[in-house]
């Protein structure tokens with residue numbers, strides 16, 4: 146199967162006629178191809194989106210009333226649910242993620258679309274008290290055309306939170322999916338066209354990040370750019386956007402800690418802690434990849450996690466084991482090298498999972514690894530691995546726990562496990578993170594909960610009502626009437 150771009154509600158051949166292989170991570174074999182988009186393709190997509198908006202917000206998309214826009218988004222959510230199985234199969238084949246994870250992704254995407262559909266007619270400005278004789282009001286206007294650079298780890302969810310919110314705010318979108326995860330996004334654009342989204346409201350240009358992605362972030366017609374991915378690429382995208390005064394939301398991953406105190410309910414905590422690093426084979430921006438454990442229960446926690454890690458198995462999506470393969474050979478090599486480096490530094494492996502015998506030797510599998518007594522300054526404690534690798538370290542008291550937790554460049558999510566309610570709240574205020582969970586850890590949280598980073602984890606907020614503001618331009622209108 147050879148896929149083209151999806152622009153203006155139609156499949157469209159790329160400018161250069163070139164394509165890229167789509168690889169099945171379970172086997173390392175190509176099974177399809179996507180178009181290798183360039184700046185000319187991005188121009189065509191941006192023009193289609195501009196036409197949907199119209200010169201004076203009179204285009205076929207912009208002129209819809211809020212309730213018509215909301216109804217289309219509700220219909221989109223329903224169509225995603227109707228096609229959820231097909232979308233999940235496509236995603237699992239393309240990215241290697243376990244089928245159950247891909248099914249969850251489709252369901253969460255539908256939730257985002259429902260949530261933002263419900264927000265459309267509740268997104269409004271205010272009237273402001275000002276000098277006598279004036280009436281002042283604010284209106285929230287669409288920005289115009291927004292750009293969305295989507296990574297390969299949760300393509301459908303990230304499409305939902307970013308494209309869903311932008312459409313709800315009334316913008317038209319140009320999407321550049323990751324080259325390793327374009328198929329679900331192309332299908333989603335096609336589904337939108339089928340259910341009646343006007344041409345140009347949603348456009349997808351596939352290709353390489355350094356080509357199509359860079360062209361999208363540099364395009365003069367793009368009024369806002371959303372990016373999720375690595376810190377280094379995020380800085381590049383943010384800088385390019387800033388040069389033409391284009392606002393950006395950057396969600397750049399993390400090294401998120403969970404703090405487990407002596408008084409924690411371990412029966413509650415351990416399954417959540419395990420899932421937070423195993424889900425999607427650890428390829429989750431908000432993965433709980435550092436575990437800080439108070440000394441009194443340290444050996445107990447290590448022992449119980451060791452049993453669980455030793456039972457973990459990785460295999461192809463269809464087997465629906467604990468983890469699928471990693472997304473590509475580059476990620477597999479990265480995880481391997483970080484694990485090997487840590488072992489070379491003498492950091493102790495407490496447990497390893499297994500790769501299923503049925504798994505192809507050419508697939509990009511990596512077993513789960515549990516490291517113990519990890520020095521806080523080591524690479525495995527400081528850098529995002531993006532694999533099923535958990536770094537555990539002990540602490541003595543609250544002050545040390547906070548210092549360790551805040552002791553990386555990142556700040557996306559944090560978790561605190563304690564039966565002491567005051568301590569939970571106290572620490573939630575001290576931890577440097579965009580989201581803090583007490584006695585729970587939802588990688589990413591619900592669609593309703595604002596999400597995003599501090600420090601090298603990025604800036605701006607996605608999810609929840611908060612995200613909508615970022616996709617609007619606030620205008621203040623001051624009327625002197627005497």
Ligand code: NAP
Pocket residue numbers: 294295296297298321322323324325352353354355356357358359360362373374375376378379381382396397398399429430476479529530531
């Ligand atoms: P990446 O380079 O940051 O890629 C993320 C997205 O940006 C992809 O859609 C990519 O497209 C695109 N991109 C790449 N270069 C670009 C450029 N110059 N201009 C505009 N867009 C560009 O990440 P990666 O290389 O796939 O993964 C490396 C590491 O990044 C991972 O190990 C992980 O630590 C981190 N990461 C984090 C997240 C997250 O959720 N926060 C997601 C993915 C990766 P192509 O893939 O087509 O090149």
Ligand code: MG
Pocket residue numbers: 167168169170238239240324325326
């Ligand atoms: Mg692939």
